[in-house]
Amino acid sequence: MNPVDAAERATDDASGAPGENGRRTALGTLRRQLQQILALASLIVLVGFFSLASSNFLTWSNITGILLSTAVIGILALGTTFVIITGGIELSLGTGMTLAAVMTGVFLVNLGWPLFLGVLGGVLVGALIGLINGINVAFLKIPPFIATLAMMLIAEGLALVISGAAPIYFTEVSGFNDISRGNVIPGLDLPNAVLILFVLTLVGAVILGRSILGRYTFAIGSNEEAAGISGINIKKWKIIVYTLSGAFMGIAGVVLAARLNSAQPSLGVGYELQAIAAVVIGGTSLQGGKGSVVGTLIGALIVGTVTNGLRIMSVPQEWQTVIIGLVILVAVYTDILRRGKGG
């Protein structure tokens, strides 16, 4: 069995609506997964539509291009899926990612650390931002929206201060560019950034579906009070969730920097909204308690495909943004319809 399937099964397949005596029914299972099925179907329809609209769309180089441009938003979205399932939100994703990228530049270029240490340092900067978010939310009881909004501004400012508002180039750091652009599978022209996205999807799906952390993520989002009465240390697990999301943010920062071969201190604002959009399109509920990692991957691919397809069709940038906004409305509304019927 495909390991992702196996991991997701724990959260999704076991959830078929019970009929009498709580027995599951095929129909219930279908309804449960409707959002994911719809998302996947939309993705297929989109790909079909753009293929017909432009002969340039369904080419290997364009597909890898879509995947490459989806990678960063996808990685951000994977991590924040956990936060959103707890009923929280994470707005410092974009600028936090930028700060992680800038710090990676500081470690590798300014301080001359070895490649591995510098990359690890960048990821840990992301995790640290998440940790602080988690502490602010769990201990100081600052609402997640405000705590991470403040962190978004702090990270944006710090990235500019530390870099002196100038890009840091990695041209002297050998092998850094390969983290995103290289390709480790011989004979397959697939950029490493895309592989990282897929591997992290797998990791995320296993954590969410199988681990204690994943279980408590759902428990907190489902009924925080009940989880507390059940003896779960809510504060601790919330902090872990935000830290995990931060680590994914750090990885996204490294991947982005490696793709551009530079850390751009003014790039990053707006990524958080695209990532949250991907999570929502993938069927994760902003009310918490419901969601899946694979859904998020599909959501990210939809965002990437729409952007790319519209560009190929020469739709102006401004209209692309409008259309992404409409896609979010449709996705969330189908979720509301689904839940309404679910009663």
Add this chain to the structure above:
Amino acid sequence: MDDQQLLTINGVSKGFPGVQALSGVHFELRAGEVHALVGENGAGKSTLMKVLAGIYHQDSGAIAIDGRAVDIDGPQAAQDLGISIIHQELSLMPDLTIAENIYIGRERRRGFGFFVDDHDLNRRATELFDHLGIVLDPRAKVGELLVAQQQVVEIAKALSFDARILIMDEPTAALTESETNTLFRLIRDLKRRGTGVIYISHRLEELKAIADRITVLRDGSYIDTLTTDETDLRHVISLMVGRHIKDETRPLPADGAQSTVLEVTGLSTKGLLKDVNFDLRRGEILGFAGLMGAGRTEVARAVCGADKADAGEIVLHGKRVKIKTPSEAARLGIGYLSEDRKRFGLMLDQDVHFNILISSLPRHANALGLVREERARQESRRYVDTLKIKTPSTRQRTNNLSGGNQQKVVIAKWLLRDCDVLIFDEPTRGIDVGAKEEIYDLLDTLAKQGKSIIMISSELPEILRMAHRIVVMCEGRVTGILDNADADQEVLMDYATRSGVHGGITA
């Protein structure tokens, strides 16, 4: 029966701002005993159980288990001491499966403690269910179960702890008769194994079947402990309500053959209400009595369109009406004053003027939609004066008013809106004694002016003092409609505990 003393509660007190929930309560539990805890709403049963469950900590008094003093300083400590509670309000996580809910926090882990062993989880849940004779799929999501099934999961969860002390707070409230019988079988099985069970129920007739002893609380104080076999339920009821003298100030029914203002027939909701019928007359105060969860608030909410009714007919001033939202109700002249003023009745950050005007703004605005501030403020001042709202000015934030004056602001809001049917849900809850009198006077005055009033109250003396007629509910049904002259506390309590009686009336 084993006479071993399992749990001793001695002189436990607990206060909250404005109310002393428990004062010097005693309670004992032997191993292998079912000890029922009864009392009216607000007698302190749930507070006492929350102290035992580690959700509250007592202000004073001692708790001992096996004769040794213990300090229960959190839910985890209670679990460690072998105390397990089935909460009255369901405390399950709807998005998790049954097995996940039961064993949350106690999962067996694999792979360096990182992974949940779902096989083990489902196997343990299956074994538990087989043992308890429960037919449910442990892998089904709790959110998709019926309420009764969720209740079964709660019970199974509590039993899964192998607790020595098991607290059941209204465990049968949502169960059918056969499910109740299954539960009783489980309880008897637990008794044989030496578990002590504290059983809280409003269904007094159940106690005969299941309880060994009954302890009565009233107003947060210990009243008495009785052996079930040597007592009858009438005696228990009289201890619960206390021996109040018939109140002399109760009003006579409003004069004449008053016209019927509101007539409700066959009102039912999927969740709770079953075929509720009553009528409300002009100038009448109609009391709604019943225990917690009897469905009184649900009736009010269904009538004013806050909740959806699945069946039933509402006739207002002789015309059949469909009320789908509270704003339609307000337009028809029905105002609902929620028991939770702070959540539903007031905008606390706003001033008195703002709150009084909020439902009637269009009438106080000019053609451009701008509020005619001077005239509007005169109106709100007028109501502050006539209702004697104690506030330095209409610009005072309602947050800074006392409970009684906040209530008057809500009343002013509905009066300004020209409502002639006013539904008061627990109008004096959280209001101190002096202010209660003012609210009572105000209700009387309103009735005399021809307003029709529904008053939901959990305090029987209040109902008996204020209401011309009294509707008594139990478990979603109307079990009796009484004239004030025919009612006293014991009669009302009798009707309020008549579960399963289909409107049969004996006085």
